[in-house]
Amino acid sequence: MYRDNTLIPTEAVRLAALGALVEGDCRYAALASDVRYFVTHIAGPSLDLLGTSLELLQYEGLVETIEAKTDDDAASAEDHLLRITDAGREVFAELMLSNVRAPMNEVSNLVIALKIRFLHLLPRDAQAEQAETLVEMCETEVARLTELRKRHGGGHLGGWLDMELRRLDDRLAWFRKL
Secondary structure, eight states: OOTTSBOOHHHHHHHHHHHHHHHOOEEHHHHHHHHHHHHHHHHOSOHHHHOOOTHHHHHTTSEEEEEOOOSSSOOOGGGOEEEEOHHHHHHHHHHHTSBOOSSOOHHHHHHHHHHHHHGGGSOHHHHHHHHHHHHHHHHHHHHHHHHHHHHHOSHHHHHHHHHHHHHHHHHHHHHHHO
């Protein structure tokens, strides 16, 4: 994590994988596919985000193999059924309770999407805390863009900033309902 308790890109991918496993056991190939699909559809293709190996989660003891398909040939790691460990659940909770970095970028958007995707897996009080964190992040973004609008809001930039501020107002209202 960064010093401000926000996730670095590899931790966002880790959150995607661990969250999927908190929802239920999953085959390695299916998990890799789910993580890749979600990450690329939210943040776009990125080597920084997709270069992380799921095998590292097993090495660190966050995920365990509970069933390895075997036959005459060596078992393919892609066929292994994975389960999150207690240590993995602790890391998942830690990642879910992280802050969201402003200004918004593709990693911040990914972290927000992951928090929303897995929010139901947290206890009610932690859900409320995360909603408040998202509200605060949005308020910071609104203040930053409003200040920029005041100083450099002429021409096309002003119109673009107005559009971004409307989008943030909608997002802020949605987060407040959480």
